[in-house]
Amino acid sequence: MERLTGQVALVAGGTRGGGRGIAVQLGAAGATVYVTGRSSGGERSDMDRPETIEETAAQVTAGGGTGIPVRVDHSSPDEVGALVDRIAAEQDGRLDVLVNSVWGGDPLADWSLPLWEQDLDTGLRLLRQGVETHVITSRLALPLMVARGRGLVVEVTDGNTARYRGAFFYDLVKSAVIRLAFAQAAELKPKGVAAVAITPGFLRSEAVLEHFGVAEGNWRDGVAADPHFAYSETPAYLGRAVAALAADPDIMDKTGRALATWGLYKEYGFTDADGTQPDWAAHWDDTLVGEYGPLGDPL
Structure with a gap:
């Protein structure tokens, strides 16, 4: 686990959800992880949730890595620029993995x-928050990777096909x-830097657990309300997928692809926190395809 x-x-x-799961598992694999977001111990974001970047960073460190929390609004080029300057100064210009999970x-x-x-x-605010933040962060952080001629960019999404997701701005x-x-991969490939998108399946984030009125320790009680919840996965599963990608010496073979936990566990052999290997696509094909149609081929 020190790869x-x-x-x-x-x-x-x-701060939470898939981003937290990724940060913690990168730490478990031995990385130094800068954990950023707007929810800190001193100030909550407009999400007004209790999770903080400090909590995530502490979990990174407890898991074997080094967690460094930095409060950053990724819609602000000035704040992101200051963050990148700090990483460059503290890590001698090194950045190996950039995860855009805002x-x-x-x-x-x-x-x-x-x-x-x-x-x-x-709707336009949703676009700015979910897309422009990623563009700003990549624009300002990528020079560190390009200068060293190596690295991995991970774009966290929902779904890896062209299937419509049911809400216009969300889908967009x-x-x-x-x-x-895909676009970053095209431009970064000659520089030796890979870029991929990745999706979890039915993710048991903090908000999803609250929706079902359960905690991680008794999450299966939520299956009574929704039988599909039985096939959900923790953020650790997504995190282990990203950690496996980051450690893959042949990662350039995957650059430009839209990947999923349900495909990567078969290749890398990682498990979820409880030792299982959830496969949301297989469950979809078994029980949901008749009602909602096929998930479709990966983009």
């Missing part, structure tokens, strides 16, 4: 109305994030 010892990672949007868009996504009935300002953001990985 990434000596490596430096930036997990943008590492989201915070759940309160902004409208799942009930079509585009022509939605609030335009809210998550599809655009995949395209961000």
Whole structure:
């Protein structure tokens, strides 16, 4: 589990959910991880949730890595630029893994109305929060990777196919994030830097656990409300997928691809926190395809 010892990672949007899972598992593999977001012990973001970047960083360190929390609004080029300057100064210009996991868009996504009935300002804010933050962070952080001729960019999304996700602006953001990985891969490949998109399956984030009225220790009690919840996965599963990618000496073979936990566990052999290997695509094909259609081929 020390495959990434000596490596430096930036997990943008590492406060909770998939971002936290990725940060912690990169730490478990030995990396130094800068954990960024707007929710800190001193100030909550407009998400107004209790999780903080300090908590994530502490989990990174407890797991065997070095966690460094930095409060950053990734919509601000000035704040992101200051973060990158700090990483360059503290790590001798080294950045091995950049994870763009900024989201915070759940309160902004409208799942009930079509585009022509939605609030335009809210939808455009969702685009700025879920896409522009990724562009800003990559623009300012990538020079560190390009200068060294190696590295991995991970764009965290929802789904790895062209299938419509059920809400206009939500779908646009998550599809655009995949395209961000594809476009970065095209430009970075000659520089020796890889870029991929990755999706979890049914993710048991903190907010999802609250929705079902359970905690991780008794999460299976939520299956009574939704049988599909039985096939969910923890953020650690996504984190272990990213850690495996970061440690893969042949990662350039995957650059430009949209990947998923349900495919990568078969290749790398990692498990979820409880030792299982959830496969959301297989469950979809077994039980949901008749109602919702196929997931589709990966982009």
